[in-house]
Structures are given as C-alpha cells and as structure tokens.
Amino acid sequence: MGEPVLEVEHLSIDYVVGAGRFHALTDVSLRVDPGRVVGIVGETGCGKSTLARAIPRLLPQPPAEVTGGRIRFLGTDLLSYPAWKLPFVRGTGIGMIFQEPLNSLNPAYRVYDQVAEAIRIRRGRDASPKDVPRSRVEPFDYSRGPPPVSTSSALAHPLTVGGLAARSAERAKSARGATWDEALDFLRLVRINDPETILGLYPHELSGGMRQRIMIAMALSGRPALLIADEPTSALDVTIQAQVLTLMKELIEEVRTSILFITHDLGVVAEMADELGVMYAGHLVEYGPVEEVFHHPRHPYTAALLKSSPRRYKADGALDSIPGAVPNLSRLPTGCSFHPRCVLARPECASDPGPPLVPVGTTPGAPATHLSACLFASDVEAPP
C-alpha cells in the first residue's frame, strides 16, 4: 500500500464554551491510503465536521481544544506543525470542499480570480519547492472533458460593469495566458460547458450545483494529495445532488487523489468509498471496508442506521428509526455512549465504555481491517 496519506491517531477534541466542555471527538483513529476513498457517516452533531476541519487545522482555538492524539499527513505531524507554515500544507497538500456552495465562494470576486489564485499558488510551489509535505501522487490528467466551446464574452455582455470587466478580461487574456487556459481546463474537468463565460461571472450569478462544481475544480487545481469533502452534496437539490455525485464518482476514477468523504447519507458512501467509518457522539464506532460494513455490520448503531435508511424493496413501507435522541456532548452517558438507545444493551454497557476499535472478523475470510467498538460485536445482526 505504501505510506498512508493521512493517519489520525487517538484524536480527541473538546469545545470549551464558557464553563461548559463538549467532547466533540473522542479517541478517533483512521487512516487514508494513497488513492483510497474513506467515507465517514454519522448523524448531525456526531463530530464529522469537527474531524474534517481539525485535519487541516481550520478549527478556531478557542473554542476548540485538542486534548490528545496526532494527525499525521504524509508522515508530518500537523498538530505540532508551526501555524505560519500551515498555508504551505493547504491547497497543494490538503484540499477541501465545503457543505454550503452558497457561502464557500467569495461573493466579491469573479470565478476566474478565485480559481486562478489556487492555480498560481500551486505554480509558485512547483517552481520553488519548500520543505513541506506535498502530493506524492503523479499529476493527474485534468485536461479531459468536453471539448472547448468558444464564445466571446465581450459580445455576451452589454455595457455593464460586468461586461466591461469581461472585456478587459478578454484583453488581459494574452497576458495571463497560461493561468487562464489552466482555469478553463479545470472547469472542463468538472464538466462545465462554456467555461469562458463562467470564468467571468460572479458567484451570485451561478446556481448552487455550478458553484459546487467550481469549488471542486478549485480544490483540485491545487492537485492535493488529500481531498476532504465535507458533505459536498447535502445542501443541494436532489437532482443536482445526483449530478454532483456522478461527477465526483467519475473524478475519483480520473484523479488518483485520496479522499476523505464526509456525509450523513449512507447511499452516498456506498457508491463512493472504499472504506467506511461510522461515527456516533464523537466516537468512531465501526470501521472497515465498505462492503463488509454494509453486509456484516458489527456495531448496533451501524445496524440501526442501515435499518433506518430508505430501501427500495421494503414490504410494508414503514421506516425504522433509532429510539431516543443524539446525546448532549457535554453530558455523554456513562459507559458506551450509545447504550441508552441500543437494542443489545446489557447492564455492563452502562459502565464499560467498550473496547477501542478492535478487529471483529468473525465471518470466515473477513478482513482483519473490519473494526468495531462494541462489547458484543458478534451479536449484531445484519438488517435483512
């Protein structure tokens, strides 16, 4: 497999708000190998986004406080990395796609300015490499995609400030040449028709799906070794969601970047991920190859989650739900956090926090990479 791109070891993060202390992440460990897609699922508030933002050190401290663990990116410990050097890891090392395409592009700048910024940063680092962890992945072929559609943006705009800008953009095109062409390539990579026009527009002139494509293009244009996608489709309409998911699936084939894919949608991970981690109340409760976790869940929470997701062929049409509610992170239940809602719970579950993730390969031939944090992992029944 080679050296892992990302290793998170026993990471614990609290939020300190006033006198309260919320355990957002408790003892989370995972690893992303080169070219692999690792999915993380869980309910809202289970710590997924905290994990996503903790890795490139985007969490503001305070209120966040790392209480233990390590984050190793290409062998470098990011938690002890000097803050002033962090920008050198971001973009070209770790790229990120956010949940809200409405907010993730700067409303004050045109699409070109925002994409070009990312491209220029990567060029600068290619030209004068610094001693920082970077992509060890071969540069991917980003120039595929639909053939260029040539339109003159000057004709497309009447006498507007935007039109003037587009026209001056036209004029400056020869000057910026290579960056402009590369920005076009990245827009084509994410299947945007007429990228010339789109580059001259402001984010508010674009639809949510289009903005998310541009976000993806922007993140990929740094050619990161690791791409973190934090619920990239949750804020989109269902039809647009499907389009963006299809796009991402195709890109995973084309672009051999490692991906940490965070979502609350089991269907999405099933299609995308190689490995799957299930989170509950800040804990990683089950981890393993996607097929294994889906067909042989070894944690009652995973099983309950699978049962409660809509399936195409369900006889009575009723949907199961997990009893109870997600616990308050400042007052987690004693023992296993899930025991008050667990169908398998026994008295010892209220006192014993359960094992850290341990291999549970009970079925013959099951990989040793399938891990569960349940005391009674072998009692879990797969949903029909």
Added chain:
Amino acid sequence: MGRSLTDLAVFVAKRLLFLIPVLFGVIVITFFFTHVAVSNPCAVWFPRAKAAQLAQCAITFGLHQPLYVQFFKYTANLIDGNWGNSPAGVPVLPVIAVALPATLELVLASLVLMVLIGIPLGVVAAQYSGRLGDHLVRIFYLSGWATPTYLGAVVAAILVGPFLGLPTGGEYTSTPPPFAQVTHMSVVDALLAGNLPWAGDAIVHLILPASVLAFVNMGIATRMTRSSMLEVLPLDFVNSARMKGLSEFIVLYKHALRNALISTTTVLGVTAGGLLSGTVVVEEVFAWPGIGSYAFSAITGYNFSGTIGVVIVFAIGVVIANMIADILYGVLDPRVEWR
C-alpha cells in the same frame, strides 16, 4: 436599474437633483435663524456708530425690509451666483473658493488616516475578538470617540505637538510660499511647483490637525469593521480561501475584509460629511486657513452671508460624501445595483 455605466450616471444625476431640496431647506433654516436671532446687527458691526449712521447702515444692508423680502433678495442673488458680502464688503464666494480646498485637503488627509489605521485596527480587533488585542483596540477607539474635538485639538496643540516637535499652526512654516497656490491645497501646490522641501513642510504641518480629526472620528470605522468582520469570518469562503493555501494576511485582508468593507464604507461616507463641520474647531486651533476657521469668524462676526455660504458648502459636502459612499458600495459588492 442595474450595474451599467448608464445606471451609474442616472444614479449620480438623481442624487444631484436631490441636492436642490436639501439646499433650499438648509438655506431657509440658516437664513431665518441668523436674521431672527439678530434682527439688526449694525450695532454689533459698527459699535461706535451714531444713531443716524446705524439707520443708514440698515438701509445699505436692506435690513429695514420685511424678512421675507430680504430672503427673496438673498435667494435671487444666490441663484445669480452672488453669495453676498461680509459686513466689511468682502465677497463671500471668492473667500470660500480659496478656503474650501484647504479644508478638503485636511478632511481627505484625516480620511486616509482613518482608512489606513482605523480599518486595520478593526480587523485586528475581530481577529483577537474577546482577547487582549481586542480590548486594547477598544480602549484606543473609545478614548478617541469620547474626546470632544476641542479638547483633543487643544491637547494636541499644546502637549503633543511640542513634545513630538511637530508644528501646531498654519499650512507652511512661513507664508506666502515661493510658488503660485493653484489649487490652494498646501501639499498639492508644493508638489505641482516641484518644490519637495516645501511639500515636506506642508505634510508635517498637516500631521497634527489631520490626526486629531481622525482620532476623534475613527471609532465608528473601527467598530463597524470589527463587527462586520466578525460576521464575515465564520463564513465558509474564508475557510475555502485558507484551504487554497493563502497566508492568513491575504485571507483576512483580501477575502474577508473586502466583504466587511461594504458596511464600513457606508459609515465612512456619513463620517466624511461630519468631518467637514468637525474642521471648524480643529482649523481654529491649528490656524488652518480653511472653511472651518472662516465659518468660525463668520459666525462670531455676525457675517450672515458668510455663515449661510459655509452651511451651503457643508450641506453639499454631506450629500456628495454619501453619494460617493453609495457608489463605492456598488463597486465593492457585485450584487448591489445603483438605484
């Protein structure tokens, strides 16, 4: 309505038309206040005049006529381009035309200071919100805000100026300068004449009055920048800028501040109008030959035409400053349409 240059032209034209009712209101109020407060200022103008001379004075200045007649005469003259004379017979308009540029220079200099110091302070306060940096900035701008202009000006002139070795009066060390005062802006004139030593001298003379004006008025810019930065910083585009690999400086000042500036600009427009009238005290203290010290002498000398003239100029200044702020608003935010 939209964002084209024609929209901008229509917008400016509308705002300038809006000036007419504003000016009319301002003239009516100032005219009646001054003339009702002192119905016959001849005795003040010429304290040693005899009764017959005073009667002659009232006739010369038209003060014996009913107030509305005086008002219509004044307004008719104004529309003709005659802004009236001072009691000593000096025409108002040429004096204002020379004094206004000096004041504009002072106001622009203090605006530059407010933008270059006040706005970054707001960014720092937001960056360290709730921590030491935030508190220090708050102490600084609140102490400016709480200082009355006259106190700040006097303290700067008697304590700060001598302590720092800065000049505390006038535009140049000696007057008149050895070059033509084309624009009546001290620094600009010296630069136009290519006289660098005098330009430097003019800048040194600008420092104290401009700093006092800026210090007293800066608080609102800092406060607005801080609060709108606090609104912008949690938005995802700030993090997506960080995730491109940009340095924190670029993230804050290019991506976050650009969006936070929109509300700061509005406030700066309002403040810039207020700065004009704030110059009255500062110019008097620092012997700045601007419209502020002219206003002071016009009011204390019962120079009615001069007073109304100054108020007209201030009103135009306020309307234009707000108009510029609204234009900038559209330049900064591509979603805003000029209407």
